[in-house]
Amino acid sequence: MPLLILLLPSLILLIAVFALPLFRYGWLSFHADSVMTGLVAIPNQGANWQRFIHDARYWQDLIQTLRFAFVSVTAEIVLGLIIALILNQPLRMRALIRSSSLIPWALPTTVMALGWRWIFNTPYGPIDRLMQSGLGQSLNALGEPSIAWITTVYADIWKTTPFVALILLAGLQTIPSDLYEAAKLEGASSWICLRRITIPLLLPYLGLALMFRLAQAFGVFDLVQVMTGGGPASSTESIALYAYWNALRFLDFGYSATIMIGSFLFLSSLILIAWLVITVARNRAAGVYAK
């Protein structure tokens, strides 16, 4: 019993900050609570949900968020694996190299988000200058809706790849080196080693990085808010940003809560599916090894 008492303060705080808001959102989503009602919650018989289902802007934002999450997480995993493989070699100044590659991850997102705005600035930023002198054409990386989202993906990859690389590096260091030596004796090439030893044994770590990053990328907010403000033409707007606009710009708390609880339900099912897929893949990989 005294053991549980030690656990209690931490648990109460977790419930207050994680569970309470969800219940509050669930309740608010069935109420009108906006400037129109004088910021008083009035039941509105599911009108928020009706609006939610028919809200084209939300669904567009959801597609944008998913597109952002999938592209950036895939790229981060591939790049993170490459970086982990580089850092896993015996290097001079290894600690220094590792800390330098960690710096992008440690800086506040907003600090570099504005830095990116300058680097991708049209026409004065370095990228645009290169494009102008190389191709004779401006890229307009943040002003063109079909390109701007890729620019935000790039900034996200830059920031979070170190995190993925670290997880994968820890995974690489658990693989016993005699596996590689045995494979080399059998005449296996480096490529075969990578495909048949490294990747299967790294699967749990890949799955872990994938799950964490997908969940984080789904809630992308800081980067987009500062770098593009959701523009141009709301092409980079994420669902978190849309919920934020609804709450603090349009002062419609009821609808904002609906967006958040709706997105939460969606994300939970997404993570559940990802987890199932990973478990199946892991079991299958284990099966291959058993043979």
Add this chain to the structure above:
Amino acid sequence: MARDHGGAKSGCRSLRKMKAARFMIIALLIWSLGPLAWQLYTSFCTDQALVTPFASLDQRWTLVHYQSVLNSNPPFIRYLFNSLFAGVVSTVLTLLLAIPASYSLSKLGKRSALFFKCLLIGCALFPYVLLFLALLEIARYLQLGNSLIALAIPYAALSQPLAVLLLTNAFSDLPPELEDAARVEGLSVLQRFRWVLLPLISPAIASTAILVFLFSWNEYPIALTWISDSDQLTLPVAMARIAGSSIHSVPYGPYAAATVIGSIPLIILVMVFQKPIVSGLTTGAIKG
């Protein structure tokens, strides 16, 4: 951490391979540090030099951006101190809650410990941005807005999953005989904590503290909604305010100077505490 299992795999690494590896490392460094170097360069350029880089100018380099950042009202240094303060308070509060909780988790039965662990992982996976509206309501209701100390409450909650998982792991790794021996010697619970357990898990505490500090220093959405008083802003919000001041003409020169000043403490932190950061992140993610 420093063992090279993977590296040993290729006993016959040729000169060509060495060169390729060196090239990749240089590429990696340029990729991760290049954007920062550009900000550093920008921060020393006059406005004219930024707009017309190839024209011959009388004056190309300047410190005027740094002067304007340091002399603004409130001075930029203020935000650094605000972030430092919020970070330290949050770290202390997180540890105060997480250490007893993880001690008890490490002693609980397997089943219930697993249950709590799953709960914590669920919280860790939750994109906490979605919480800001309800947290804002709580802050308004309890009048916690515009207070850096109050920020520590949500920060401690958001850091609990990582902190508790890391510390539980450290407690579980200790041999139970140690504490039994101390109990036989007649040490009370508090004495056992102070003289036996805490010193032994201090590496895990260091990792946790530095990661929680980094999180609190960098946190944006909650600080953005809780704090509006310009004297109380934390660094990330102050930075974003510069961006929000005008969509079309951001003062890039002063901003770059602010980026440089704002990055220096973190770069030092990462350089000095590289080891605990890495070990905290990896054990936190893997054992959790």
